[in-house]
Amino acid sequence: MTDRLTHFDASGQAHMVDVSAKTETHRRAIAQGRITMQAATFAKLSEGTAAKGDVLGIARLAGIMAAKQTGALIPLCHPIPLTRVTVDFATDASQCSVTCTATSETVGRTGVEMEALTATSVALLTIYDMLKAVDRGMVMDGIKLIAKHGGKSGSWVAEK
Numbered sequence: 468m469t470d471r472l473t474h475f476d477a478s479g480q481a482h483m484v485d486v487s488a489k490t491e492t493h494r495r496a497i498a499q500g501r502i503t504m505q506a507a508t509f510a511k512l513s514e515g516t517a518a519k520g521d522v523l524g525i526a527r528l529a530g531i532m533a534a535k536q537t538g539a540l541i542p543l544c545h546p547i548p549l550t551r552v553t554v555d556f557a558t559d560a561s562q563c564s565v566t567c568t569a570t571s572e573t574v575g576r577t578g579v580e581m582e583a584l585t586a587t588s589v590a591l592l593t594i595y596d597m598l599k600a601v602d603r604g605m606v607m608d609g610i611k612l613i614a615k616h617g618g619k620s621g622s623w624v625a626e627k
Contacts, residue, residue, distance in 0.1 A: 483543050489576040494617030498583035500610035501566045502591045508602035509563040512594075519597045523556050523565070526597070530554035530590030534571050534582040544581050547573050552582070554590050567591055568613070580615050 504512070511517045519525075531552045538546030551572040558565050569586035571579040591607045598605065614624045 481543065483545065484577070486545065486576040489619065491574055491576055492617045493572070493574050494578050494615070495570065495572045496578060496580040496583040496615040497568065497570045497613040498580070498587040498611065499566060499568045499613050500587045500591050500607060501564050502594050502605055502607045503562060503564040504598065504605040505602045506563050508598050508605065509558075509560065511601060512565070512598065513558060513560070517597055518600065522594055522597045526567070526590045526593040527554045527556070529593040530567070530569055530586035533589035534569065534586040537582045537585045540585060541581055545577050547575055547577065547579060547582060549573050549579065549582060552586060554586055556590075565591075565594060567594075578615055578618055580612050584610065584612060 512522050515521065531554055533540075534552040535549060538544045549571055551570070553570045555568045556565050557568070567587050567590045569583045569590065571582035571586060573579050587610055588607075591610070595605050595607065612623075612625060614622070616622045
């Protein structure tokens with residue numbers, strides 16, 4: 468890791484990082500986050516009785532679509548030709564929560580961490596949107612990068 472903020476030039480102005488000299492490598496990033504809700508809301512999600520339909524199926528599609536739009540959403544992100552995006556959910560009845568894990572991959576010159584984080588965030592926001600009529604108090608938290616692989620800096624895995 469470097470102490471230098473790469474999105475600022477020598478005079479402190481924001482700029483898009485020049486990645487033209489970087490080598491194309493297979494790159495993969497995994498991000499995760501969680502949404503917690505009331506027991507009755509969790510029951511609607513688990514039983515598939517939410518008025519708007521298949522909450523997790525729609526949230527999965529929203530996360531994938533969001534990953535593909537990251538370059539348009541985050542001002543200094545490069546548009547990246549993604550080769551794969553997955554969005555998976557794990558439900559926990561004891562915590563009335565859903566954990567989202569998103570993985571993004573490419574063969575390119577810059578990493579896909581932002582794509583995985585964007586997919587996770589938008590998937591969780593979609594769950595909120597689809598269930599907010601019955602529970603406006605849902606909480607999204609713990610959105611973080613779990614791991615990244617590829618590129619000059621190699622692999623990084625979050626501490627548990």
